[in-house]
Amino acid sequence: MTALTDGWLMAGRNLRHVVRSPEEIVLYFSLPIMFVLVFGYVFGSGMAVPGHGSYREFLLPGVFVMTMLYGLGATASAIAVDAGRGVVDRFRSLPMARSALLSGRAGADLVRACLEMATLVVCGLLVGWRWREGVVAALAAVALLLLLRVALTWVGVLLGLLVPNPDTVGVVVFPLAFPLTALSNVFVAPELMPEWLGAVAAWNPLSATVAAVRDLFGNPGVGADSWPARHALLLAIAWPLALMAVAAPAAVRRYQRLGR
Amino acid sequence: MAVTLGGMTDETTAVLADGLRKRYGPTTALDGFDLVVPAGTVCGVLGPNGAGKTTAVRILTTLLRFDGGRARVAGHDVATRPQRVREAIGLTGQYAAVDEVLSGRQNLVLFGRLRRLPARAARRRADELLDRFGLAPVADRSAGTYSGGMRRRLDLAASLVVPPRVLFLDEPTTGLDPRSRNGLWTAVRDLVADGTTVLLTTQYLQEADQLADRVCVVDAGRVVAEGTPDQLKARIGADRVELVVRRSADVPVAAAVLERITGAAVRVDGELRRVQAPVTDRIAVLTAVLRALSDAGIAVEDVLVRRPTLDEAFLLLTGHRAESDDRAGVAV
Ligand SMILES: Nc1ncnc2c1ncn2[C@@H]1O[C@H](COP(=O)(O)OP(=O)(O)O)[C@@H](O)[C@H]1O
Ligand SMILES: [Mg+2]
Numbered sequence: 001m002t003a004l005t006d007g008w009l010m011a012g013r014n015l016r017h018v019v020r021s022p023e024e025i026v027l028y029f030s031l032p033i034m035f036v037l038v039f040g041y042v043f044g045s046g047m048a049v050p051g052h053g054s055y056r057e058f059l060l061p062g063v064f065v066m067t068m069l070y071g072l073g074a075t076a077s078a079i080a081v082d083a084g085r086g087v088v089d090r091f092r093s094l095p096m097a098r099s100a101l102l103s104g105r106a107g108a109d110l111v112r113a114c115l116e117m118a119t120l121v122v123c124g125l126l127v128g129w130r131w132r133e134g135v136v137a138a139l140a141a142v143a144l145l146l147l148l149r150v151a152l153t154w155v156g157v158l159l160g161l162l163v164p165n166p167d168t169v170g171v172v173v174f175p176l177a178f179p180l181t182a183l184s185n186v187f188v189a190p191e192l193m194p195e196w197l198g199a200v201a202a203w204n205p206l207s208a209t210v211a212a213v214r215d216l217f218g219n220p221g222v223g224a225d226s227w228p229a230r231h232a233l234l235l236a237i238a239w240p241l242a243l244m245a246v247a248a249p250a251a252v253r254r255y256q257r258l259g260r
Numbered sequence: 261m262a263v264t265l266g267g268m269t270d271e272t273t274a275v276l277a278d279g280l281r282k283r284y285g286p287t288t289a290l291d292g293f294d295l296v297v298p299a300g301t302v303c304g305v306l307g308p309n310g311a312g313k314t315t316a317v318r319i320l321t322t323l324l325r326f327d328g329g330r331a332r333v334a335g336h337d338v339a340t341r342p343q344r345v346r347e348a349i350g351l352t353g354q355y356a357a358v359d360e361v362l363s364g365r366q367n368l369v370l371f372g373r374l375r376r377l378p379a380r381a382a383r384r385r386a387d388e389l390l391d392r393f394g395l396a397p398v399a400d401r402s403a404g405t406y407s408g409g410m411r412r413r414l415d416l417a418a419s420l421v422v423p424p425r426v427l428f429l430d431e432p433t434t435g436l437d438p439r440s441r442n443g444l445w446t447a448v449r450d451l452v453a454d455g456t457t458v459l460l461t462t463q464y465l466q467e468a469d470q471l472a473d474r475v476c477v478v479d480a481g482r483v484v485a486e487g488t489p490d491q492l493k494a495r496i497g498a499d500r501v502e503l504v505v506r507r508s509a510d511v512p513v514a515a516a517v518l519e520r521i522t523g524a525a526v527r528v529d530g531e532l533r534r535v536q537a538p539v540t541d542r543i544a545v546l547t548a549v550l551r552a553l554s555d556a557g558i559a560v561e562d563v564l565v566r567r568p569t570l571d572e573a574f575l576l577l578t579g580h581r582a583e584s585d586d587r588a589g590v591a592v
Contacts, residue, residue: 009373017361020402090357090418093321095346096374 003097010104014078015111032067032116036123039063043187053220060129061141061213062186064120065206068113068149069181072156073173075109079160080169083258092258099252106153113149117142132218141216144236148209151240154247161254185210191224202226205243208235274299274334274426274457275320281328282315282481289315290326291481297459297474299425302452304472304489305461312481313461314354317430320459321351334425350419354430356411357418360404364395364414367403372421382421389417393447409440416447427451429460433467445470469493477577485577494540495576499565501545502536506559511535517552521545533561538576 018024040056040063082088082101091101121142131138156173163169181187183200185207190198201207202224211232215222228235275297282290289312297303307313318324320333322342331338334348351357358367365386372382390396393413398406403414412432419427429448433441448471452458462468468475469489477485477492485492501522505514511528515535519526522537522545529535539545542565553560 006374009370013359013362013366013370016366020361085360086353086355086357087359088357089323089353090351090371091374092323093346093349093351093357094371094374095343100374 003099003103006097006100007103007107010100011107011111012104014104014108018108018112028112028115029119031070032063032120033123035063035067035070036060036120036127039066039187040127054128056127057129057219058189058214058221059187060120060124060127061217061219062181062184062210064117064124064145064213065148065210066181066186067116067120068145068209069152069177069206070173071109071113071116071149072152072159072177073170074112075105075153075156076160076163076173077166077169078109079105079157080163080166083161083255084166088258098256099248102154102157102248102251102255105157106150109153109156110146110150113146113153117145129219130217133216137216137218141213144209144212144216144233147237147240148206151243151247154244154251158247158251158254161251161258180204180206185221189221189224190226190229199226202228205235205239208232208239212236272298273332274301275303275459276332277316277320277329278331279329280316280319280326280331282312282319282324282326289481290319290329293329293478293481294483295459295476297426297457299457300452300455301473302448302458302460302471304468304475305459305478306463306465306468306475307461307478308463311478313478314430315481316478317351317353317428317459317461321349321428322346323351348425350424350427352412352416352419352427352429352432354434356415358403358411358414361402363400364403364406364410364417365390365399367414368417368421371418375422377422385421389420393417394443409436412436412440412444416444420451423451423454424456426457426459429458431461431463434463479577492577499539499542499567500536501539501542501549502534502562502564502566503549503553503560504532504534504562505553506533506561508533510558513556514553514558517556518549521548521552 039059043055043059079102082105088101097103131141159172160166160169163172183197184204185201188201190201190207192198193201208228211222211224211229213236214220215232222232223229273296275295277293277295280290280293281288291312293312293316295303295305295316305313305316315324319326320331320338322338322345326339333345336344336348338345358364359370362370368386368389369379369382372385373379377385387396387399390399393416395410395414395417398410403411406414412435416429416432427448432448433444436444445467448458448460458471460468460471472489475487475489475492476483485495487495501518503514503518505511508530511530511533515526515528518535518537522539524537524539526535526537546563546565550560550563
């Protein structure tokens with residue numbers, strides 16, 4: 001119980017930080033907008049989509065997932081900065097829940113992810129993407145995306161506690177995140193890849209969310225025959241939960257040992 | 261005055277450190293650190309840079325693991341019941357531990373909420389503390405824009421949001437201007453009057469003297485001397501009288517006179533024709549010494565009365581200079 005209330009208080013603290021430096025809000029919106037425009041228009045023409053349909057509409061669920069993934073970098077650097085601040089000594093000397101600094105970060109970043117989602121949806125609609133299976137399915141897709149983001153936030157928290165200083169976070173995150181998106185169904189359908197590559201891409205946790213979200217939005221590119229593709233919805237729930245089950249306790253343990 | 265650890269109960273002992281040991285790699289930071297602070301008193305932990313003061317405070321406030329010994333604060337074991345200890349303590353560390361982005365008020369409200377005050381009570385308490393520490397005019401500015409003194413006061417206010425049973429202050433006035441320092445001393449005295457136990461570390465004899473009921477002198481990770489400020493001053497000598505005689509031949513006589521009158525160990529520097537000794541009543545000693553020397557026909561070139569520097573205090577208490585590093589890393 002105290003873990004929840006303290007996490008909530010710490011989330012409030014993080015959101016106040018944002019309000020006190022409004023330039024950060026501009027960053028919140030610029031990344032998703034850039035992703036939609038760059039990938040939508042650079043790759044947007046002349047790429048093959050299995051079956052029929054527009055590539056841009058195929059791509060956007062992947063861009064949504066990519067935005068969720070790259071948010072991990074901001075989480076990691078915020079935690080790394082926090083861990084190096086003197087105020088952490090005060091938090092650690094208070095009788096508050098040990099997880100609160102971290103869950104407060106996860107909570108604040110979920111709020112941020114909701115803002116990004118809204119931006120993505122608006123941008124997507126502007127470049128011709130549509131949801132075609134009704135509002136309930138679309139909301140379910142958004143929920144899956146946010147679930148992935150929450151799980152990735154904990155990975156970011158863990159990463160932020162593992163790097164020796166905040167400046168190295170960016171250097172670590174990109175080489176981790178980029179291959180993950182390239183080796184997935186974000187840009188190219190796995191069945192169009194060489195067989196071994198296609199298998200890797202099909203089992204990639206990101207691919208599960210992308211495939212499930214494509215299905216729920218009614219966007220092209222679904223219906224591949226591999227086991228992970230047929231069970232995309234199940235995997236899109238299971239992968240993030242598994243990731244969180246590993247990353248969150250590891251992060252809390254790491255935090256408790258900080259400076260001890 | 262010896263203190264028996266065994267007979268102490270939790271109601272009377274606020275802080276107990278028993279043979280604490282802590283190593284950082286090859287450095288031994290605490291090497292059998294013992295301390296007993298009776299509830300309701302102020303204990304000054306006096307020691308030079310690197311003596312282990314911060315390490316001891318961080319261990320007692322649950323921030324740092326230790327390698328050996330036993331620590332209890334407010335009746336709870338630091339190692340096994342850290343959360344209980346945290347409920348009872350306040351900490352103002354050597355470096356201000358406040359959120360630099362949030363305003364002073366937001367800081368205090370946040371810390372109040374984290375200590376389970378309801379929202380309204382937390383806001384009211386924040387206003388009270390901002391007033392009391394003279395921070396009301398800057399309450400809504402980002403704490404990162406505060407001056408060093410303002411940040412320290414905010415830090416102290418933050419550790420008082422819920423009045424702690426035991427307050428730890430690690431070099432609270434280092435880097436403060438005299439006015440801020442006096443303000444802080446007043447705040448500490450008020451707290452003690454309300455029953456808070458205070459453990460304060462300092463590099464300044466004078467600060468320990470001003471605030472503390474008992475002083476522990478720490479050196480190389482262990483307590484080397486302990487007593488009331490008066491007892492320690494008596495050992496160190498509150499002041500030193502220094503005489504320079506005109507003729508080298510008079511130095512031994514001057515030393516003998518000084519020794520007879522002060523009853524203390526006299527230091528002699530023949531080359532500079534200087535003799536000096538610790539004294540408690542400098543006027544009486546000076547008067548007597550000058551009369552005796554003049555009776556003996558010894559010409560005095562210069563007379564000085566001065567307070568001992570911390571360096572000298574250390575030399576007296578530990579037998580070596582405070583700043584020397586030759587002991588660093590020596591483990592038992
Ligand atoms: N994090 C650390 N890593 C390595 N050595 C440390 C660390 N913190 C303190 N020390 C060493 O431990 C000794 C005691 O330091 P400290 O407790 O900070 O002393 P003080 O607060 O009295 O100046 C010093 O020799 C210091 O160099
Ligand atoms: Mg220190």
